[in-house]
Amino acid sequence: MPALPLDEAGKYVAGAYLVFLALVLVYVAIMAAKLQRIGRELRSLTALAEERDRENVG
Amino acid sequence: MGLRTFSIATVATVVAAFALVFFYAPLDADQGFVQKIFYLHVPLAILALLGFMIAAVHAIRHLRTNDPLHDARSYVSIHISVIFGVAVLATGSIWARASWGKWWVWDEPTLVSFLIVFLLYATYYPLRYAIDDRDRQARYASVFAITAGAFVPLNFLAVRLAETLVHPRVFATAEGGMPGSMWLTFLASLAGIALLWATLVRFELAAKDASAQLSRLRRALEAPPRHAAGPESRPSATVPARPTVGS
Numbered sequence: 001m002p003a004l005p006l007d008e009a010g011k012y013v014a015g016a017y018l019v020f021l022a023l024v025l026v027y028v029a030i031m032a033a034k035l036q037r038i039g040r041e042l043r044s045l046t047a048l049a050e051e052r053d054r055e056n057v058g
Numbered sequence: 059m060g061l062r063t064f065s066i067a068t069v070a071t072v073v074a075a076f077a078l079v080f081f082y083a084p085l086d087a088d089q090g091f092v093q094k095i096f097y098l099h100v101p102l103a104i105l106a107l108l109g110f111m112i113a114a115v116h117a118i119r120h121l122r123t124n125d126p127l128h129d130a131r132s133y134v135s136i137h138i139s140v141i142f143g144v145a146v147l148a149t150g151s152i153w154a155r156a157s158w159g160k161w162w163v164w165d166e167p168t169l170v171s172f173l174i175v176f177l178l179y180a181t182y183y184p185l186r187y188a189i190d191d192r193d194r195q196a197r198y199a200s201v202f203a204i205t206a207g208a209f210v211p212l213n214f215l216a217v218r219l220a221e222t223l224v225h226p227r228v229f230a231t232a233e234g235g236m237p238g239s240m241w242l243t244f245l246a247s248l249a250g251i252a253l254l255w256a257t258l259v260r261f262e263l264a265a266k267d268a269s270a271q272l273s274r275l276r277r278a279l280e281a282p283p284r285h286a287a288g289p290e291s292r293p294s295a296t297v298p299a300r301p302t303v304g305s
Contacts, residue, residue, distance in 0.1 A: 020102070
């Protein structure tokens with residue numbers, strides 16, 4: 001096939017790079033959600049540890 | 059190198075590589091502007107396939123040492139490579155549509171062989187999570203990673219030996235292959251995508267490590283206190299844990 005004109009080829013090139021960017025962003029969003037979950041769990045464990053400390057002192 | 063430095067280096071390299079793609083690399087005489095997809099599609103494919111082979115090496119280490127860290131590295135390598143595989147199939151389909159007028163060509167060995175490899179690794183997850191016992195799960199997953207990893211170079215060789223030239227062969231053509239500026243751009247893209255792969259693997263391993271340590275900490279804190287036996291017998295919340303898959 002002959003080379004596509006720039007205006008038509010641009011759509012495909014932009015599409016390919018945007019798909020890649022979208023995949024990376026989705027991955028980063030999933031990692032951010034994981035990080036939030038880890039943060040929540042860490043806070044609950046900190047509270048649990050402090051509660052145990054108070055019980056031990058009491 | 060720390061994860062933060064690694065991430066900054068990755069972003070800088072990827073941005074520089076894409077700048078070279080659009081502002082430095084010349085237009086391909088045959089394909090024109092559409093050939094710019096090559097600088098994304100081919101490095102992604104190389105890293106996806108290399109990642110599967112790296113996973114096989116970690117799997118061999120796991121079977122030799124029984125260290126769960128190697129199993130986690132093998133799992134994460136496959137995981138990131140499967141994600142890269144999705145990007146390869148998507149960008150490849152877009153390039154095929156622009157170059158050949160079709161989203162997919164079934165009689166083209168390069169495309170179909172990559173799809174076979176991708177689908178093979180897509181079965182890794184149901185295989186792994188169909189097994190409840192953690193040790194058996196890790197061992198069977200390692201055996202799978204080694205077998206499938208050996209299939210990857212064989213598959214690549216078989217495709218290279220196939221005679222069809224429908225798939226663009228950019229590196230070595232009758233006209234002498236790519237000029238230096240295209241090579242430089244390609245190598246920069248390859249470096250950027252390789253750094254991205256390594257960064258994502260490190261992020262995933264760090265997340266797994268944090269989850270594993272949290273699970274251990276929760277178990278230690280939720281266990282009933284054993285004051286009678288002395289403080290040294292209390293569950294330690296500071297023991298470093300090895301990341302395990304599924305945690």
